[in-house]
Each structure stands twice: as C-alpha cells, then as structure tokens.
Amino acid sequence: MNTKYIDLINQTFDFPQPEFKLEGKELMFHDIDLMELVEAYGAPLKFTYLPQISNNIQRAKGWFDSALKNNAYKGNYNYCYCTKSSHFKHVLHEALKNDIHIETSSAFDIDIVENLKKEGKITDDTYVISNGFKRAQYVTNIARLINNGHNNCIPIIDNYEEIDLLSQEIKGNYNIGIRIASEEEPKFEFYTSRLGIGYKNIVPFYKNQIKDNKKVTLKMLHFFINTGIRDNAYYWNELSKCLKVYTNLKKICPSLDSLNIGGGFPIKNSLAFEFDYEYMVDEIINQIKLACEEEEVDVPNIFTEFGSFTVGESGGAIYEVLYQKQQNDREKWNMINSSFITTLPDTWAINKRFVMLPVNRWHDTYERVLLGGLTCDSDDYYNSEQHMNAVYLPKYNKDKPLYIGFFNVGAYQETIGGFGGLQHCLIPSPKHILIDRDADGNITTKLFSEQQKSEDLLKILGYAN
Template identity: 80%
Template sequence: MKTKYVDLIEQTYDFPQEEFALKDNQLFFHGIDLQALIHHYGAPLKFTYLPKISDNINRAKDWFSSAMKKNNYSGKYHYCYCTKSSHFKHVLNEALKNDIHIETSSAFDIDIVKHLKAEGKITDDTFVICNGFKRDQYVRNIADLVNGGHSNCLPVIDNYEELNLLTSATDKKFKIGIRIAAEEEPKFEFYTSRLGIGYKNIVPFFNKNIKDNDQVELKMLHFFINTGIRDTAYYWNELVKCLTLYINLKKVCPTLDSLNIGGGFPIKNSLAFEYDYQYMINEIINQIKNACDEAGVAVPHIFTEFGSFTVGESGGAIYEILYQKQQNDREKWNMINSSFITTMPDTWAINKRFVMLAINRWNEEYERVLLGGLTCDSDDYYNSEQHLNAIYLPKYKKDKPLYIGFFNTGAYQETIGGYGGLQHCLIPQPKHIIIQRDPDGEITTQVFSEQQTSQQLLSILGYTENKQETLINSVLASTQTLS
C-alpha cells in the first residue's frame, strides 16, 4: 500500500517537473537545495530566484517571434514589464537585462524611471507606458520625462480630463495612447471596467480633442481584459471589438501604429497547471492580421505588459510547521511559524492559490491537514490545494522538523503586504534572500533584508524614536529658531 508523501505526489501529478525535483527525499527548486537554504538562513524565509525572470521574458519573446513569422506579420513586438508587480531594484535590474520596456502606474513609479535612467539601465528610447489614473504629481512627473527628452514616454489616456492636464504641464510635443474601457465578463459585479474610455466614445474623443492638436500624437490603443488572456468566448469577443475599434480609429488617425494587448498571462498555481501559451499567441496574432488585412490597414506593432508572468514564478516562501492542533475528530491544524495574511496576503484577500509542497520528509506517511498562521485572525489560514481540495503533508512529528514551501509568489505579495511596515499582530516580516547564478552556473545567495525586529516596529508605532527623524526635526527646529 502506497501511503508515503512521495507516492501521493507522483500518483496525483506528473512529477518531477521542470523546476521541481527530488533528491534524497528532499525538494529541489531549479536545482537549489532548499533544505540547505533553510540550514543556512533559517525559516520563515522568502526568496527571489532572479534567473526565472529573464527566462520568462525570453520565452514570451520567442513565442511572439514564432507567431509573427508563422503569420507573416510585419509589425514589431515590444515586451513591457509592469513595475507594480514588484518594484524592487533587483527585479528591475534583472528584467532590464533583456532589452524590454516598462509600464508605470503612479507618480512614484516615474521616480524609479529617473533612477534607472541615471544608472544607464534605460534610455530615452525605452518605452515608458504610463497607465493609471493621472493627477497632480503623476502628471508633473510624466511632464518631467517629456521635457527631459524621453521621446518614448507614452502616457495612456484613462479619462477625458487627462489630455488637458498633460498638455498644460509641458510645451513639448509628446505621444499618447488611449485605454479602452472593456466590458467585464458576465459574472462580474460591473458591466464596464472603471479604467479607460468606452468603445463608442474613443473615435469622437479623438476627432474633437486630438486630431487638430499639434502638440499630441496618438500612437497606441490600449486593450486589457481583467480576467487575463484566456481561451474563452468572452476574451475573443472583446478582442474582436477592440480590433474593430483599432481599424476605425486607424482610418482617421494615420499616426496610430501600435496595439497594446495588456497583460494577464497566467502563471503556474498547481503542479497540474496547463496553458498553451504558443497557441494563444498564434491565435491573437492571426486574428489581428486577418482583421487588418480585410480592412486594408497596416497591422499594428504589438505591446504586452506582463507583470505576474515576468516575476511571479521567481518567488517563494518557506515555513516551518511549529505545532499541530487537533481541534476535533477530523480537523488537524498545522501551525506555521509566520502568517499567511502578512506574508502572502493574496491567499486571503482574493483566495489565490500557489504551488505548495513539503520540502523534506517525502519518504514518510502523509496526513490531511489545515494550515494556520500565527495571528489571532480567523482568516489567517490556507486550507485548499489542488489534490481533492485538501492539503496533504508528511505526518507531524514533534521531534522531526517539517518544512513547507509556497512557490510562484513573486508578484504583488510584498507591496500588498506593506513591505517594511507594520504587520498584522506585529508578526515580523521574514528574512528575504536573493538567489542568482554566476556565469559558471553556480548558485549564489545574498540577504536582501533581515527579519523585522521589535525595535523597527516600535519605531513605526511611535514608541521609540527614529534617530534619523529626530536629527532632521532638531535641524528644522534650529532653522526655524534662527529665522
């Protein structure tokens, strides 16, 4: 009778897989000995495996190149990274090694752009696609880029007032895009996205506000579906409507030459994950070409804005099972030495699921469990996995430590969780390490941030003084006294 954890995984999934392998009954991730990582750095632990970022970027580039060649598509492809998925410098530095462009969402994003330009990571030729609702500082920062000669800064108009705000902030000529307010899927709470301008209003908006405006050049139509790029009737229907609009707009606007199909490539959330990326891209490129050929207009250059797809599969989190609580005859709670709410907020905020596996003790019997976090919040748990809607782990033994890993957590979790700030119930943020490979293929690691300390949290709360802030305040007080 097969009752070991390794038996369960091998019977349930096709295992091992590209990134996961088993050696000496312990889990390896992209060739990384996770148990050795734990021995060296401890747990809880978060990590970012940087090579996966470049790997996914270049996979997407190859897919689009293949699709364009297959369909004899004359337009160019531009890969953009959505900074909101992870703003960390090590992430941007890795992504920008691959001749890509970026998409921003807010005023402070532009400060990151300026920093990257100063370091030579991007140039004036790098497309900076400025999405999001734009007011005040964001508009001023975009104008700074335009005034500084960043020829490929391209703000995407989200509402009718933004064009006037931007033209008032700079005297320079600049390029723009317009975002379509796509219809949401039928089961969504709203009929139309709050982002962008409605299909039927875009051509009239162009004719009235852009056509005779010498300061502005419309280059891009931006199309994004909230559910992502999926093989559904809803997605294809919205794409057809988008192409109809592009063609109608192109006929009155010769400068329009780019179509941004947004982001939304799914990433692996289970060992059973399946998605034919090449097929989807082939179909998208084919539909765009056919629609443009039939209408007698030139095909557009294609932009994508991949955030989660770029960085999601580079991240992971490791926890130790501290204790097991038998709450009734059926429910066993394995308590981790951290919190799901604070370290992986999407698990409770949007019920998101990640790949979850035991790291050690694969050759032992398994049991069905629930996973609980350390906070006193009833929502601090993770209790659903892909195999039979339950979690199975090697049996808890007090004298034999058990470690578990959550994988593909690299997008959004730090920013949504308030990285570097207060955490629910003051559960500290775990240590975070960066994993790279040197030119010889050897794995190297470095600590990006240590686990939060009590002193750091108390300082935020005002119980202890921040020495730097105290110095600044004393200098300001002295200046006021002298004046």
C-alpha cells in the same frame, strides 16, 4: 501499500517537473537545495530566484517572434514589464537585462524610471508606457520625463481631462495612447472597467480632442481585461471588439501604429497546471492580422505588459510547521511560524492558490491537514490545494521538523502586504534572500533584508525614535 508523500505526488501528477525534483527526501527548486537554504538562513524566509525572471521574458519573446514569423506579420513586438507587480531594484535590474520596456502606474514609478536612467539600465529609446488615473504629481512627473528628452514616454489617456493636464506641463509635442474601458466578465459586480474610455466613445474622443490638436499625436490603443489572457469566449469577444475600435480609429488616424494588448498571462499555480502559451500568442497575432486585412488597414506594432508572468515564478516562501492542533475528529491544524495574511496576502484577499509542497520528509507517510497562521484572525489559514480540495503533507512529528514551501509567489505579495511596514498582529516580515547564478552557473545567495525586529515596528508606531 503506497502511503508515502512521494507516492501521493507520483499518483496525482507528472513528477518531477522542470523546476521541481527530489534529491533524496528533500525538494529541489531549479536545482536549489531548499533545505540548505533553511539551514543557512532559517525559516520563515522568502526568496527571489532572479534567473527565472529572464527565463520567462525570453520564453514570451520567443513565442511572439515565432508567431510574427508564422503569420508573416509586418509589425514588431515590444515586451513591457509592469512595475506594480514588484518594484524592487533587483527585479528591475534583472528584467532589464533582456531588452524590454516599462509600464508605470503611478507618480513614484517615474522616479524609479529616472533612477534607472541614471544607472544606465534604460535609455531614451526605452518605452515608458504610463498607465493609470493621473492626478497632479503623476502628470508633473510624466511631463518632467518627457521634457528631459524621453520622447518614448507614452501617457495612456484614462479620462477626458488628462490631455489638457499633460499639455499644460509638457513643453513640446508628445505622443499618447488611449485605454479602452473593456467590458468585465459577466460574473463581475459591474459591467465596464472603471479604467479607460468606453468603446463607443473613443472615436468621438479622438475627433473632439486629438485630431486637430497639433501638440498631441495618437500612437497607441491600449486593451486590457481584468481576467487576463485566457482561451475562452469572453477573451476572444473582447479582443474582437478592441480590434474593431482599432481598425475604425486607424482609418481616420494615420499616426496610430501600435496596439497594446496588456498582460495577464497565467502562471503555474499547481503541479497540474496546463496552458498553451504558444497557441494563444499565435492565435492573438492571427486574429489581429485577419481583422486588419478585412478592414484594409496596416497591422499595428504589438506591445504587452506582463507583470505576474515576468516575476511571479521567481518567488518562494518557506515556513516551518511549529505545532499540530487536533480541533475535532476531522480537522488537524498545522500551525506555521508566520502568517498567510501578512506574507501571502492574496491567499486571504482573493483566495489565490500557489504551488505548495513540503521541502523535506517526502518519504514519510502523509495526512490531510489545514494550515493556520500565527495571527489571531480566523481568516489566517490556507486549506485548499489543487488536488482533491485538501492539503496533504507528511505526518506531523514534533521530533522531525517539517518545512513547507509556497512557490511562484513573486508578484504583488510584498507590495500588497506592505513590505517593511506594519503587519497584522505585529507578525514580523520574514527574512528575504536573493538567489542568482554566477558566470559559471553556480548558485549564489545574498541577504536582501533581515526579519523585522521589535524596534522596527515600535519606531513606525511612534514608541521609539
């Protein structure tokens, strides 16, 4: 009878997979021995596997290069990383090894850009696509960057006032883009994105504020939808409307030469995950080319802004199961030695699911459980995996410690969770490890941050100097 955890996985999924395999009874992630990591650093811990950032960038660039060739597309492609997914220096340094560009969303992002320039990680040739609703400090910082010679900084206009605000502080001529306020998916609580300018208003906006403005040159139309790039009627319909705006605008604005299709590539959230990236890229390029040919305008250069796709699959978190509570006849709670709310806030905030697997004891029998965090909040739990709407793990045994891993958690969790700050119920942020490979391909590890101490939190709260 197949009652071991490894049997469950083999019956349910294709396993092993490129990043996951077993060595003995223990899980390997990109050939990293996770139990060795636990033995060296303890748990809970978070880690970032830096090479996966470059791997995903190169995958996407390859798909777009192939699509441009397959469709005899005359424009070029530019990969941008949207920094809001993870602002950490180690993330940016790894990403920028791959000849990419940057998308910013707030004033302090520009300070990061300037720091990267000082370190030689980016140059004036690097595109800095400045999105977001721009108030005084953001406008000032963008102007400073452009005034200091970074002509490839392109502010994306989000509202009708921004051109005047930017023009007051930018000394010479500058390039801009316009963000389309896309219509949201029908199930949303509102119809149109709060970001950008409505489809019907863009051409009039160009005529009224840009066409005769000698200081400003329109170079880019920016398109992004909240649900990301998906092979469904909603996405293709919104893309079609965007292309209609682009071709209409291009006919009266010769300087317009770039289309930013934003980001939103999904990342793996289950061992059953399937997404045909190559098909989607090819079809997007094909649709853009067909729309432009039909309207007899030149095809645009393509920009993308991949955030989660860039950094998400590099991140992981490992917890120890501390204790099991049998609360009734059906529900067993495995209590982890940390908190889901504080370390993986998207599991609580938007019910997001990640790849969850035990790190050890794969050849033990399994059971159905719920996973609970340490805070006294009733929402601090994780109880739904992709297979059979339940979490199955090796059976709890107080004499045999069980470690569980959450994978592909590298995007947004630190910034949303407030890295280095206060956490709910004063649960400390876990230790964070950076994992890399040296020139010979050997795995190296480095401590990025220690687990928070009582003194760290007391200082924030005003109890200590």
